[in-house]
Amino acid sequence: xxxxxxxxxxIIDMDWRDINKLNEKELRELSMRLNSAANKRLRRxxxxxxxxxxxxxxxxxxSGGDFSIKGKDTKVAIKNEIQxxxxxLQAKTxxxxxxxxxxxxxxxxxxxxxxxxxxxxxxxATKDGAAKRKPPEKYQDKxxxxxxxxxxxxxxxxxxxxxxxxxxxxxxxIGSDVxxxxxxxxxxxxxxxxxxxxxxxxxxxxxxxxxxxxxxxxEQQEYQNRTDEDGQFHPLSAQEELDNPFIR
Numbered sequence: 001x002x003x004x005x006x007x008x009x010x011i012i013d014m015d016w017r018d019i020n021k022l023n024e025k026e027l028r029e030l031s032m033r034l035n036s037a038a039n040k041r042l043r044r045x046x047x048x049x050x051x052x053x054x055x056x057x058x059x060x061x062x063s064g065g066d067f068s069i070k071g072k073d074t075k076v077a078i079k080n081e082i083q084x085x086x087x088x089l090q091a092k093t094x095x096x097x098x099x100x101x102x103x104x105x106x107x108x109x110x111x112x113x114x115x116x117x118x119x120x121x122x123x124x125a126t127k128d129g130a131a132k133r134k135p136p137e138k139y140q141d142k143x144x145x146x147x148x149x150x151x152x153x154x155x156x157x158x159x160x161x162x163x164x165x166x167x168x169x170x171x172x173x174i175g176s177d178v179x180x181x182x183x184x185x186x187x188x189x190x191x192x193x194x195x196x197x198x199x200x201x202x203x204x205x206x207x208x209x210x211x212x213x214x215x216x217x218x219e220q221q222e223y224q225n226r227t228d229e230d231g232q233f234h235p236l237s238a239q240e241e242l243d244n245p246f247i248r
Contacts, residue, residue, distance in 0.1 A: 003029040008037045012086050019079065027078045028069055034085035035067035041094050042066060048096035052168050053103040056091035060084075106176060148184075156183050159197040166202075174208045182208065 003011075003026065011034055022030065042060065045051040060066075067085045072078045092098040138147040160180055164171045171179055179201065186200040 003033060006033070008033065008089065012089060019082065024075050024078070027075055027082070031069045031072075031078050031082045031085070034082060034089065035069065038067045038085040038088050038094075041089065044096055045094075045099065048099075050096045050099040050103070052172055053106075054093040054099040055102070056088055056093040057099075058172060059091075060088055145181075146184075152187060155192075155194050155197065156180055156187065159183050159194050159201070162194070162198055163201060166198075167205075170205055170209065174205075174212050178208060178212075 011030055019027070019030070038060075042051075042057065045054050045057050051057045063084060067081060067088075069078055069081055072081055088094050093102050138149050140147060157180075160171070160176065160183065163179065182204060183197050183201055186197055191197045191200045
C-alpha cells in the first residue's frame with residue numbers, strides 16, 4: 001500500500017477490514033501519518049490558548065499523551081494508536097475553531113449575561129415606588145435545573161470563574177457542569193457568600209476528582225471492551241448507548 005499517496009481524511013475513512021490486512025510496516029507508516037497530523041493539532045490548540053477548553057485535548061492527555069508509535073511493538077498496539085489518533089482528528093474540539101464554538105456553547109449555558117435581567121428586575125421594582133416592589137424574580141436556570149434568582153446565579157458563576165482562575169485543571173477535569181451543581185447545593189444549604197461557596201467547593205475537590213477518575217476508568221474499560229483483539233473498535237448501537245451507564 002502506498003500510504004504516502006493517501007490524505008489524512010483518506011486514512012480516517014479507511015475500512016478497518018482493509019487496515020487489518022496491512023502488515024506491520026504499513027501499519028507503522030499509517031500511524032505515523034496520523035500521529036503527525038494529530039500532534040500538530042495538539043500544538044495548535046496549545047498555541048491558541050484553547051487547550052484547556054478542549055475535551056478532545058483532555059482525553060488525549062489522559063489516554064497516553066502525544067501520539068507516537070514508540071514502544072508499540074505489536075500490530076494490536078499500533079492499531080490502537082491509529083484508532084486513538086483517528087478519534088481525536090474527528091473530534092470537534094480537536095481544532096481551535098471547534099473548541100471556540102464549544103467554549104461559546106458552555107458560556108452560553110453557564111454564563112448567560114444576567115446584567116439585562118438584573119437591570120429589568122430593578123426597573124420593575126422601582127417603577128411604581130418602593131411600596132409596590134416585588135420579590136426577586138426567579139427563572140428556570142438550565143445549568144442547575146431549577147428556579148433561581150438573578151443574584152443567586154451571579155454568585156454561582158462568579159465563584160466558578162474564581163475557581164477556574166485558582167485551579168483551571170481541577171475545574172476542567174471535574175467538569176463545569178458538576179462544579180456549578182455542587183456550588184448550587186452549597187448555596188442552598190447556607191453558603192451564601194462567594195468566598196464561602198469557593199471554600200466549600202475546594203474542600204470537596206478530592207472527592208470530586210476521585211469521582212471524575214472513576215468515571216474515566218469506567219469509560220476506558222468500556223472502550224476496551226468494545227475493541228477486539230485486532231484493534232478494531234465497535235461502536236454501540238443507538239439502543240445500547242441509551243442503556244449504557246458509562247455514556248454521559
